[in-house]
Amino acid sequence: MMPDDKRRHDFTNHLGIILGFAEVLLTNMSPEDARRSDVEEIRKAATAALALLAGMFPDPITNDTQRDSRQNP
Amino acid sequence: MGVVLVVDDIEGNARLLASLLTADGHSVRTAANGADAVRLALSVHPDLVLMDVMMPEVDGFEACRQIKGQAATRLTPVVLVTALTDTDDRIRGIDAGADDFLSKPFNRHELLARVRSLLRLKRYTDDLDTAESVIVSLALTIEARDSNTDGHCQRLAAYAVSLGRALGLDEDDVAALERGGYLHDVGKVGIPDAVLLKPGPLTDDEFALMKQHTVIGDRLCGELRSLRKVRPIVRCHHERLDGTGYPDGLRGDAIPLLAQLMGIVDVFDALTTVRPYKAALPRARAVEELKAEAALGWRRADLVGTFLSLVERDLP
Ligand SMILES: [Fe+2]
Ligand SMILES: [Fe+2]
Numbered sequence: 001m002m003p004d005d006k007r008r009h010d011f012t013n014h015l016g017i018i019l020g021f022a023e024v025l026l027t028n029m030s031p032e033d034a035r036r037s038d039v040e041e042i043r044k045a046a047t048a049a050l051a052l053l054a055g056m057f058p059d060p061i062t063n064d065t066q067r068d069s070r071q072n073p
Numbered sequence: 074m075g076v077v078l079v080v081d082d083i084e085g086n087a088r089l090l091a092s093l094l095t096a097d098g099h100s101v102r103t104a105a106n107g108a109d110a111v112r113l114a115l116s117v118h119p120d121l122v123l124m125d126v127m128m129p130e131v132d133g134f135e136a137c138r139q140i141k142g143q144a145a146t147r148l149t150p151v152v153l154v155t156a157l158t159d160t161d162d163r164i165r166g167i168d169a170g171a172d173d174f175l176s177k178p179f180n181r182h183e184l185l186a187r188v189r190s191l192l193r194l195k196r197y198t199d200d201l202d203t204a205e206s207v208i209v210s211l212a213l214t215i216e217a218r219d220s221n222t223d224g225h226c227q228r229l230a231a232y233a234v235s236l237g238r239a240l241g242l243d244e245d246d247v248a249a250l251e252r253g254g255y256l257h258d259v260g261k262v263g264i265p266d267a268v269l270l271k272p273g274p275l276t277d278d279e280f281a282l283m284k285q286h287t288v289i290g291d292r293l294c295g296e297l298r299s300l301r302k303v304r305p306i307v308r309c310h311h312e313r314l315d316g317t318g319y320p321d322g323l324r325g326d327a328i329p330l331l332a333q334l335m336g337i338v339d340v341f342d343a344l345t346t347v348r349p350y351k352a353a354l355p356r357a358r359a360v361e362e363l364k365a366e367a368a369l370g371w372r373r374a375d376l377v378g379t380f381l382s383l384v385e386r387d388l389p
Contacts, residue, residue, distance in 0.1 A: 009127060019178060
């Protein structure tokens, strides 16, 4: 594995933990809880950071062609 | 609900998985490295192992291989948690005996659904003997990943058996057709969800990857002597008589007969059921499509004819 892959992997890991626990907190908080919007900000920021990371290391697969029923796997 | 062994060297990850799974009613044990995972698998007898691939020293692949290598834990399902797009990881994971894969960062609902269906499967296979349970569990694991193919394997097995009988094949061949129905797409375990479940058209690269399910499946069956007659079905069910099929572009009689039969019933079932990329066609349109494929020289018209007369007789 290239050092870049390793760094992306670690980064994704940590962001995934932040996002995951924010979701756990949101599930466990009552709908009226005043802290909900704070945790919601954490969740949004982690989601945005993950999307940003994916944008910085895009998939190699890009060009589009038609798929028809003959492509049935 | 069952006992899940979570293996991750990053404590936050292990704790996150543990709290998600506990909230869903499972009991969770955790291990921080591959060596502990193998030890705990032996002493705790978990119903499922959820294991990170990238860990120092004994990594997830090696730990999986060791769990699958011991008689006491061989049938314990192991799910490897890998980076999002890593096909190499999947192929290495299959070689190590992994039952399924989850991509990080994972979707909570997908995680819980996957765990539940694998636990259901574990309870089911606990009641079967070894050889049969390996086959059934492989096949049903694939189906569990893709809700659109619900029942596909079972239907193919049934169609293929009646087609084989109608053609007067011997019982060995008919048995191979039945197993082939369950196993023909077993190689899809090596295809990432992003491609397998993609709703839109596939790109060239994605389609090339998808075609690999035939080769991967063939390789998986290669380990099992009892699947000798099933392997050609798995590898060649997408070949066409005119050489435009895959993976080998075989022509005419070079395509094993059993694979030709599976190809016919597979197309019919795929057309008449919903897939991520298309709606179901009415039966009559599927019949036309199969006839058209015979006319194009992709399939033997006599075999297609026999199958269609069965369809008309048995499936009102
Ligand atoms: Fe297939
Ligand atoms: Fe299929």
